[in-house]
Amino acid sequence: MSEMGLRERKKVATREALSRAAARLAVEHGVERVTVEGIAAEAGVSARTFHNYFASKEEAIVAPLTDGARAVIDGLRARPAGEPIWDAIRHVVTGVVLPADGRDETIALARVVKRNPALVASQLCGLGEMQRQIAEVVAGRTGTEARRDLYPHLLAGAAALAMRTAVDLWADGGTGADLPELIDSAFAQLRAGLPAPPAGPSS
Numbered sequence: 001m002s003e004m005g006l007r008e009r010k011k012v013a014t015r016e017a018l019s020r021a022a023a024r025l026a027v028e029h030g031v032e033r034v035t036v037e038g039i040a041a042e043a044g045v046s047a048r049t050f051h052n053y054f055a056s057k058e059e060a061i062v063a064p065l066t067d068g069a070r071a072v073i074d075g076l077r078a079r080p081a082g083e084p085i086w087d088a089i090r091h092v093v094t095g096v097v098l099p100a101d102g103r104d105e106t107i108a109l110a111r112v113v114k115r116n117p118a119l120v121a122s123q124l125c126g127l128g129e130m131q132r133q134i135a136e137v138v139a140g141r142t143g144t145e146a147r148r149d150l151y152p153h154l155l156a157g158a159a160a161l162a163m164r165t166a167v168d169l170w171a172d173g174g175t176g177a178d179l180p181e182l183i184d185s186a187f188a189q190l191r192a193g194l195p196a197p198p199a200g201p202s203s
Helices: 002-029 036-043 047-051 057-078 085-096 103-114 117-142 150-172 179-191
Strands: none
Touching: 002 036, 002 057, 002 103, 036 047, 036 057, 057 085, 057 103, 057 117, 085 117, 085 150, 085 179, 103 117, 103 150, 117 150, 150 179
8 A cells, every 4th residue: 555655646746757857848848849859858758758648748848837726626625514605615616726935936927827828729629628527527516427417517617717817817916916816806706796886986
């Protein structure tokens, strides 16, 4: 059992090394100049090893964003059973979406992704899988059935959209708010039924 745990930890470490190398190269040199061979060399492994973890360079580049989002799944499963589902999701998302020591790197990567359609597509694929898994967890916590009920899928989709929108606005830097604040605001508005903002003064 302990040997299996060690193997799994090594696999996680290799995947993280590859994803960090891919993101760093994309930010520093541009996506077009990034190659699978370059990512593998930067991480100290072979190109064959790279393909054991990622199907493409795009998948590896966005992995720091999508893998972080996957931590939401584990976090949700660990939350108290009686906690309201919106509270549980907000708590988990705020805690995992921004690495404590990676603010600048996360902003730089998010900006690179937004400018590249292939990266956006890869990111959406990763988030789509996360959304499906969140729906299953939500169904288990709310007594619904993921195979037939809309509610867990709608809530998971709204949560995924809130996360992505908050990260995009935060990376653009136009709001003046930090990421946890934007996430809290997004979830509060969704929970309130997304009411229209007060009308501003007419021009």
